[in-house]
Amino acid sequence: MQQPMPVQAAAPIKLLGFAGASNWPVWVGQTKGFFARDGLSTSLTITPNSTQMAKDMASGAFDIALTSIDNVVAYAERQAEVGVPGASDFVAFLGIDDGMLSLMAAPGIASMEDLKGRVLSVDALTTGFAFVLREALIKSGIGLDQVTIEAVGGGAQRLAALLDGRQAATLLNAPLDLLAEHAGAVRLADMSSIIGSYQGVSAMARRAWLDLRRSDAVAFVRAFRASLGWLTDPANRSEATAILRANLANIPPELAERIYARLTDPGRGIRRDLSIDEEGLRTVLRLRSTYVPQKHLTDPGRYVDMTIRAEAGL
Numbered sequence: 001m002q003q004p005m006p007v008q009a010a011a012p013i014k015l016l017g018f019a020g021a022s023n024w025p026v027w028v029g030q031t032k033g034f035f036a037r038d039g040l041s042t043s044l045t046i047t048p049n050s051t052q053m054a055k056d057m058a059s060g061a062f063d064i065a066l067t068s069i070d071n072v073v074a075y076a077e078r079q080a081e082v083g084v085p086g087a088s089d090f091v092a093f094l095g096i097d098d099g100m101l102s103l104m105a106a107p108g109i110a111s112m113e114d115l116k117g118r119v120l121s122v123d124a125l126t127t128g129f130a131f132v133l134r135e136a137l138i139k140s141g142i143g144l145d146q147v148t149i150e151a152v153g154g155g156a157q158r159l160a161a162l163l164d165g166r167q168a169a170t171l172l173n174a175p176l177d178l179l180a181e182h183a184g185a186v187r188l189a190d191m192s193s194i195i196g197s198y199q200g201v202s203a204m205a206r207r208a209w210l211d212l213r214r215s216d217a218v219a220f221v222r223a224f225r226a227s228l229g230w231l232t233d234p235a236n237r238s239e240a241t242a243i244l245r246a247n248l249a250n251i252p253p254e255l256a257e258r259i260y261a262r263l264t265d266p267g268r269g270i271r272r273d274l275s276i277d278e279e280g281l282r283t284v285l286r287l288r289s290t291y292v293p294q295k296h297l298t299d300p301g302r303y304v305d306m307t308i309r310a311e312a313g314l
Helices: 022-033 051-056 069-076 128-139 156-161 176-182 207-212 216-229 234-247 253-263 276-290 307-312
Strands: 011-017 041-044 064-068 091-094 101-105 120-122 148-150 171-173 185-192 201-206
Touching: 011 022, 011 051, 011 216, 022 041, 022 216, 022 234, 041 216, 041 276, 051 064, 051 069, 051 091, 051 201, 064 069, 069 091, 069 201, 069 276, 069 307, 091 207, 091 216, 091 307, 101 128, 101 176, 120 128, 120 156, 128 148, 128 156, 128 171, 128 276, 156 171, 156 176, 176 185, 176 253, 201 207, 201 216, 207 216, 216 234, 234 253
Parallel strands: 011 041, 011 064, 120 148, 120 171
Antiparallel strands: 064 201, 091 201, 101 171, 101 185
């Protein structure tokens, strides 16, 4: 009697992310079985800040991080606030969004001019989003000596600090900007309207991990794209918002609808083709070269590996 073929165990993928839009396709993929269909078993952990993210990725505790591509650049160039052995091995292989960044302020602050003399917050002082904030302030006529910028941590921590009155304003990505607005915060500016093209969140891993588990990385890209395709199909809107509310506590239905519209917007939401925007990455490099003038960074290809995406058929 012929023995049944053994069922191959799903390959585990340990994901690390920040509170934000990039997690929704992951939740969809887990709930609807897109990762399992490609032979993967995924777990997602939310990191408190970019430094802890780098430490956990470099140590091998996690496989893939959904993080600002500037973090890849910072560690590749050894310009991060805290040195992490092995972190120069980071490389981005999937683009997710343009950061979807908005400057959100406490009630009573009506304009950029009102920020003078106030305390603003960022994740860390030498990360890309901090440079975006500095650039936006300068382009709005606010001198960097006219504000105080403090490092508070990831978006969830900055949202809490803003709502608690500990900072006057902070940069928040979607959907945290909508959560802040729902709680009474003021939207001062959309960063894309000030700084132009920008590559924000990407999927990144260590080059050594990609070499070792290339087929799993390709499967991850396929599954993430399938999850995004399901998420952005209007026919799935109701179930998609239910998945969001199951993973983000205390989101009222009307706010979930606004978040869905924002994140699935073809022009302003999660990037449908999951490409890394070269012009946006050049903006990342320009800002880092401006505010950390140790080295003039000009080669976007140094920080990305698009062969994984190509093998996945994108």
